[in-house]
Amino acid sequence: MQPRSTRERVRAAVSQEGPVTARELAEGLDLTPAAVRRHLDVLAAEGVITEHEHDPAGHRGRGRPARAWVLSDAGHTTLPTAYDGMALEILDFLRETQGEQAVQEYAERRARTLAARHAERVSAAGEDPRDRAEALADALREDGFAATLREVPQAAGVQLCQGHCPVQHVAEEFPVLCDAEAEAFSELLGVHVQRLQTLPAGGHVCTTFVPVGTVIAPRDGTGPGDQTTETPTQSEERSR
Known part of the structure; x- marks a missing residue:
């Protein structure tokens, strides 16, 4: 809408x-x-x-x-955040009755569902991580994440920024949701991404650094081949 x-x-x-x-x-x-x-x-x-x-x-x-x-x-x-209270109650109940591992498994399942939903669209963008990240940003924007892509030329990468998160308030209590989401991004993009900040942790936007050179093969075998590059932290350390 x-x-x-x-x-x-x-x-x-x-x-x-x-x-x-x-x-x-x-x-x-x-x-x-x-x-x-x-x-x-x-x-x-x-x-x-x-x-x-x-x-x-x-x-x-x-x-x-x-x-x-x-x-x-x-x-x-x-901004729209449906059923936050109910989601918190459900995850609280799951943690109390089944333990933290059950919450972890739920977070991973949710992330796998996200990855599966967007895998075809991201793969269709080709092998370049930047193009794949752009396709993922488009898909996340349709999911309500207010996602954009920003160039970070000095670090040989791009930043995937999410200005809104539909599960922000739930993730404040269960940050494992953010961790699992980042893993899903790595799988989708075929690179090891680095979470720089998140809305649940107090950032003004969820920011994920996507290197445009380091390529890994996702477990489904659909990703690009291996290359290497530096993360923002490595680049700063080398320049000192």
């Missing part, structure tokens, strides 16, 4: 692209910066969005850098 108003479009764009400036939003939504700022002011007053320290150009001159915005904690709760 498409957003029904310009303000909802602005909020959805902040969720997907944040941290993002009014000018960037205006370009993406084909609106004037002034019109976008009016909606941002209302959303900020309602507590749906909040300012984020952001200086992508390494601003060192006079004046204040452009303001950038992300969804606030309250903003995330205004």
Whole structure:
């Protein structure tokens, strides 16, 4: 379902692209910066969005850098999150009666279901990890994850960003859901991904680093062949 108003479009764009400036939003939504700022002011007053320290150009001159915005904690709760309470009760019951291993097995099963649902679409994108990540982002966006892809050229990779998570509040109590999801991403993309931050752990967006050179063969045998590259952490350590 498409957003029904310009303000909802602005909020959805902040969720997907944040941290993002009014000018960037205006370009993406084909609106004037002034019109976008009016909606941002209302959303900020309602507590749906909040300012984020952001200086992508390494601003060192006079004046204040452009303001950038992300969804606030309250903003995330205004997005659709069905049956959070029931899901928590079910997983709590499972943990109490069957133990932590049962929760782990459920998380892995859920992740396998996600991977199976999108495997054909991701495989159709070809062997390049970047193309596969783009296909996965498209699929996750349709699932309600507000997913986007961002280039990280200095680290030879891309970031898969999820501005919204339908199970965010459940994953705050059961982070194993996030861990299993990351494993599913590795299987789908054919590379070892690295989770940098998550919404349940307090991040403003779930961010997963996807190297564009390290390729592994998924267990189903459908992935690309082996190569090597560096993670962001390895790149930083080598440059010291």
